[in-house]
Amino acid sequence: MKDALLRTGPHPVWLLGEEYDAAHITCLVAYKPPAGLMVSLPNLSLLHGTGAGVDALLAAPDLPADVPIGRVIALELSRMMVHHVLASVLRHLRRGETYAAQQREARWVRHPPRDIAAFRVVVLGTGAMGGAVLAALGALGISAQGWNRAAGPLADALHGAMVAVVLLPATPATRGVLGTTALTALADDALVIAAGRGGQVDEAALLRELDAGRLSAALDVFDAEPLPPDHIFWRHPHAQVTPHIAAAPHPDAVARCVLESMARVARDEPPLHPVDRARGY
């Protein structure tokens, strides 16, 4: 990140741990700054996240009240998320879990292909990530519908859907949003893809559905990260676990957003991709 910022911008850059003069720091780029760091920087004019989600930054107890906050929106990032989600959607469409289980038992059994006309995906969150996923699914001829704050009740949107993709920011309003009622609305044999933040899918309610063999899940984010080694999700036959790797920001993309936002703030304009503190994302 430091290299990318130095390569593309005119500003000196210090890494945490290096010796710096606090009065010189006007922009802090951080995922989860250590407590006390922000209050120790008297001349901050921009706070910038290292990725799309800034929940850890917003939750910092010493978050200054009047400093604008920017986040990363970049093609590199949304493409990674598209690839992550498509991998699981296509695996489910093509009965990947079933055939992987059969391969382990050397069983040659052909199942009818899923009916693509009845295969509907609902994407929770229609922002930078969700919007890109919706476009990619549409381009593959897969029926996909977005859900956001302007949409109706979630259970109505999910009714009979074969896949729910959670790409929401972590806010009080999105906590536990995919609970028993929403999960029950999904079709039998549906897939839940969690790639927003931990806490949005009610893990206990999901586990009941996985245990019953009614749903399967591709989980990238969890209530507790790292997922503890003894957690049932690691070994569950209907769960696929990845360690929060769906979309990692490329340093060049972060540098682009940071440098453009610094230039804008210097002109008394908002950052390139401003965070709305009241909304929480």
Ligand SMILES: NC(=O)c1ccc[n+]([C@@H]2O[C@H](COP(=O)([O-])OP(=O)(O)OC[C@H]3O[C@@H](n4cnc5c(N)ncnc54)[C@H](OP(=O)(O)O)[C@@H]3O)[C@@H](O)[C@H]2O)c1
């Ligand atoms: N797993 C990973 O590796 C990874 C990588 C990147 C991002 N993420 C996560 O993905 C999240 C989304 O990123 P993004 O860039 O797409 O965010 P974004 O552009 O801010 O979009 C957020 C979307 O969520 C919707 N939303 C927010 N609160 C809602 C609520 N209470 N009910 C219904 N919809 C709600 C918004 O609805 P409106 O349109 O109505 O505002 C918007 O469509 C990030 O915050 C981050 O947590 C995870």
